[in-house]
Amino acid sequence: MAFVTNGYPMSISSRLALSARMLDNVTACPKHSPEYKNIASLQSVHKTRQIVQYLADAGSDNSTMFDNSLESAASVLAMCLRDLKYHERDKRFGNKRGLWPATADEMFPLGATHTITSLCAWYKARPGSTVFEVLELMRVMHWPLTCAGLHSGSNRIDLIDGIISCHESFARKYASVSPPCSQDDIESTDRQSLYTTHDFLAGLRNGMDSLADDFALFVEGREIDLYDALKPVLIILDTMNALHDDMCRVCAALLSLGPTEERQTARNEAPDFVKRELGIQAGTANDMEPYRRLYFWMPWHYRGCYGPNCRVRVHDTGRPFARCARCKLVQYCSKECQRRSWRGEEVAFSHQQVCDILQELNIFVHEDMDAEEFGDACRDNNFPMARARVIVAWRMSVRRYLGLGDPEEILAHIPLQAETSTGPPRESSSRSGPSERPLHVG
Numbered sequence: 001m002a003f004v005t006n007g008y009p010m011s012i013s014s015r016l017a018l019s020a021r022m023l024d025n026v027t028a029c030p031k032h033s034p035e036y037k038n039i040a041s042l043q044s045v046h047k048t049r050q051i052v053q054y055l056a057d058a059g060s061d062n063s064t065m066f067d068n069s070l071e072s073a074a075s076v077l078a079m080c081l082r083d084l085k086y087h088e089r090d091k092r093f094g095n096k097r098g099l100w101p102a103t104a105d106e107m108f109p110l111g112a113t114h115t116i117t118s119l120c121a122w123y124k125a126r127p128g129s130t131v132f133e134v135l136e137l138m139r140v141m142h143w144p145l146t147c148a149g150l151h152s153g154s155n156r157i158d159l160i161d162g163i164i165s166c167h168e169s170f171a172r173k174y175a176s177v178s179p180p181c182s183q184d185d186i187e188s189t190d191r192q193s194l195y196t197t198h199d200f201l202a203g204l205r206n207g208m209d210s211l212a213d214d215f216a217l218f219v220e221g222r223e224i225d226l227y228d229a230l231k232p233v234l235i236i237l238d239t240m241n242a243l244h245d246d247m248c249r250v251c252a253a254l255l256s257l258g259p260t261e262e263r264q265t266a267r268n269e270a271p272d273f274v275k276r277e278l279g280i281q282a283g284t285a286n287d288m289e290p291y292r293r294l295y296f297w298m299p300w301h302y303r304g305c306y307g308p309n310c311r312v313r314v315h316d317t318g319r320p321f322a323r324c325a326r327c328k329l330v331q332y333c334s335k336e337c338q339r340r341s342w343r344g345e346e347v348a349f350s351h352q353q354v355c356d357i358l359q360e361l362n363i364f365v366h367e368d369m370d371a372e373e374f375g376d377a378c379r380d381n382n383f384p385m386a387r388a389r390v391i392v393a394w395r396m397s398v399r400r401y402l403g404l405g406d407p408e409e410i411l412a413h414i415p416l417q418a419e420t421s422t423g424p425p426r427e428s429s430s431r432s433g434p435s436e437r438p439l440h441v442g
Contacts, residue, residue, distance in 0.1 A: 002109045004074050004134060007118035010125045012064070019065035070122075071130050078133040081141070107142050116149025124158040127165035128193045135159075136200045143209040144313050150218065160222050163197055164229040170194065171232040180238035191243075194233070198246045205253060208301050209313065216257055223258035227251055227266055235271060244273075252277040291375035294388040297395040298374075299329050299358075300367040306330040306398065307337025308346040324351070327358035348397040349390075357387050 008018065108115045119135045138146045150156050170190055177185055186194075204215040219226055230251050237244045251274050255267050267278065304313035305321060312333040321331035324338070330351065332338040344350025364381045365374055378388070 001077060001107075004070060004077055004131065005108075005110055005115040005118045007110075007114060007121070008066075008070075010121060015064045015066050022065060022069065067126065071126075074130040074134055078130055078137060081134065081137040104142060104145055107138060108145060112145040112149045113152045116146060117153060117155055120150075120155040120158040120162070123162040124165075127162045127169060128190070129162075132162070132193070132200070133196045136196050136203070139200060139203055140208055143207075147214065156218060157222075160219070160226065163201075164225060166193060166197065167229040167233050171229075171236065174236050177236065181236045194243055198243060198250060201250045202246055205250075206296075206301070209303055210301075215253065219254060219257060223254045224262045224266060227254040227258070230254070231271070231274075234274070248273055248277045289375065290385045290388045290392075291378040291383075292371050293392055294378070295369075295371045295374040297392045298361075298365075298367070299395060299398075303331070305333040305337055306341055306351075307332050307334070308340050310337050324355065327355045327362065329358045329362065349394040354391060354394045357391055360387075361391075 009015070104112065110118075116135070116138075119131045122131050123129050123135070135146070150159065170193075173190070174181055174186070201215070204210055204218050230247060234244065234247045234251060237247070251270070255263055255270065255274070255278060257263075258266065267275070270278070303321070304311070310333060321333055322338075323329070323331040330341070332341065338351075341347070341351045344352070360383070364377045364383075369377065
């Protein structure tokens with residue numbers, strides 16, 4: 001991790017000089033096999049040094065041995081980190097079953113700001129680089145620190161410039177392919193680069209730990225620039241490609257944020273599939289089918305403490321927050337926060353009012369479902385729509401008191417007692433307070 005995120009000079013002469021040093025280290029290593037310490041190796045080093053000077057004079061920006069070494073290291077690192085996504089049910093954030101890295105010190109050995117700055121600078125210089133996947137995995141596993149690093153110095157602009165360059169290069173490369181371009185027509189490295197980019201942008205909108213305005217703050221001032229770079233790629237892709245739908249959502253979100261005049265012009269000239277997505281996003285959530293609405297409000301993507309007005313999001317130790325032993329969907333940084341949540345202090349809904357509903361949902365739904373599968377499961381199990389509305393109302397109130405942004409919905413009054421009585425028989429919440437409800441860890 002330290003090698004990939006060390007922060008190296010971006011000039012071709014510096015990178016070629018590093019390549020020569022790497023060769024020097026190989027030939028000077030006392031443990032290196034003697035047969036490689038021959039005149040051919042020394043000539044190779046000398047030749048590399050000549051190339052350094054030649055390419056530096058020519059102003060070239062070709063890949064170097066050092067570039068390839070760093071890309072290989074980033075690929076291995078991304079492969080290792082990819083299996084550690086703590087949002088998966090069997091490897092939640094900081095879970096003891098999760099492997100390295102779990103703590104901030106392990107994830108950012110040189111400090112969060114330095115780490116993010118190094119990755120953003122490298123990606124701007126080498127658009128499409130594997131280091132973006134490392135950055136995306138950092139977002140998934142440690143968003144608070146990653147977010148702070150992104151908004152430090154020129155990092156945000158550097159990253160956006162890299163994303164734009166990556167999409168422009170893709171559009172040029174596949175311009176000769178008759179659209180629509182199927183998944184098989186795209187080279188695996190190009191496909192992975194696009195997927196990673198749009199996982200990152202989609203994650204800023206509604207991913208793990210994301211706040212209401214994270215996406216808008218990241219793209220601020222560059223909305224139309226990004227859209228103009230994404231649009232040609234979107235037109236090239238086959239509409240049956242899963243990436244196409246993700247890009248449509250991102251493009252529609254960008255067109256809802258840009259300067260009014262430019263935004264309106266871009267909307268008028270947008271492809272039909274982007275206009276359809278704009279229509280979907282513009283529709284009020286109150287018109288959404290109740291189970292589908294519930295799906296988007298399930299508490300699967302927040303890892304911070306649910307205590308009333310508690311803004312603690314990550315334990316310094318990297319250990320997980322303790323979760324409610326019954327519903328296993330909310331977590332707390334302390335027993336005091338759990339106690340206040342159970343009693344409903346300073347909040348619209350106490351945990352007493354929603355815990356058994358969440359328990360019931362846990363029996364037949366899980367976070368790997370898509371919206372249609374989720375809705376089918378609710379219907380097959382006759383889950384009361386009134387209970388679905390209670391969870392939506394609770395989650396909306398949670399976003400407010402946790403400072404995650406005011407939802408773009410206006411809550412109608414929900415007659416809580418009448419609605420909760422329509423569900424399955426309940427365990428009396430008066431028999432046990434939070435002190436009798438064991439905290440579940442892991």
